[in-house]
Amino acid sequence: MKSRTAWILNSFFGIAVGMGGVPALGLAAADVPVSATAALSQFGSFDAVVEAERQTVMAAQVSGAVVEIAVKPGDRVQAGQRLLRMDAQAANQSAAVSEAQVQSARAALAVATKDYERQKQLFEKDYISQAALERAEARFKATEAETNAQLAQAGAARTQAGYYTLRAPYAGVIAEVPVTLGDMAMPGRPLLVLYDPTGLRVTAAVPQGSIQPGWTAGGVKVELPGQPAERQWVTPSYLKVLPTVDPATHTMQVRLGLPAGTTGVAPGMFARAWLPGAEKTAAPIQVPLTAVVRRAEMTGLYVLDAQGHPLLRQVRLGRVINDQVEVLSGLGANERVAPDAQSALTAAH
Secondary structure, eight states, rough: OOOOOHHHHHHHHHHHHHHOOOOTTHHHHHHHSSSHHHHHEEEEEEEEEEEEEEEEEEEBBBBBEEEEEEEOOOOOEEEOOOOEOOOHHHHHHHHOOOOOOHHHHHHHHHHHHHHHHHHHHHHHTSOOOHHHHHHHHHHHHHHHHHHHHHHHHHHHHHHHHTTEEEEEESSSSEEOOOOOOTTTOBTEEEEEEEEEETSSSEEEEEEGGGGTTTOOOOOOOOEOOSGGGGGSEEEOOOOOEOOOOTTTTTTEEEEEEOOOOOOOOTOEEEEEEEEEOOOOOOEEEEEEGGEEEEEEEEEEEEEEOOOOEEEEEEEEEEEEETEEEEESSSOTTTTTEEOHHHHHHHOOO
């Protein structure tokens, strides 16, 4: 059976050599090594994850019971399509009241306008005084202002009523619907997750010491394990290194854009980023959260000696992943740790 390294060689170099071109790794066709291991020796492999460049968590802006869910996870939707609706009876009634008040204000404004026009004609013929005209003008302006206020209030009521219906802000795919019919939606509670499948990327956390300033999109590769052979290796459309460093892991995010038309992948899938001149560091040590001992400013673990006796040792911890925490320093890869600090404390005494 063909080895994995030989298959990688064919994936990286087969097309370029067959066409007489220069391989993607920057080697001349005559310099293609016999083993793919040699070709990849100058590349670092980093675990990565597929992400959507545009992903939206749609939350409620108002309170109300969910009365309609028009989509389910996996559905493709169009921009403006109705996705979910909450009970909006009270809001609709408030909007109807505001609309009726607007009609009433408009009728009053029409009467005030005609009266003001008549008063101006009478004043021009010296039938009324200047004071009478000014009073008519004041009534007209007050009625006009009240009408504008009613119009604004009605617009706000209609906008408020619109918050009870969620519509797609863009064409995409429904990733998650964490509510069911009858659930009470509250402001800020996620109701739907939508992403755009036309813009996907791969994100890898790379140690800051491995970042190379000369990286280009054409000089790196993205591996998509589990895909058919012809789609497993991809040249990214762009490469972007975020300018911030994670203070806990001392890594920087490297984002690699997947070309338009990439199929068979979705956000959350595992991927690998192959970066030239970058050495992959050893996987971080992880221990259960229950093994951590915190005393004032000291953070430690109970490390078991050769006889199995627990000894307290100070360590430096990193990020928490589910019920595990990374150990950045103070613990060797082959050392054993008591998984329960409370039990180890009892045994130590």
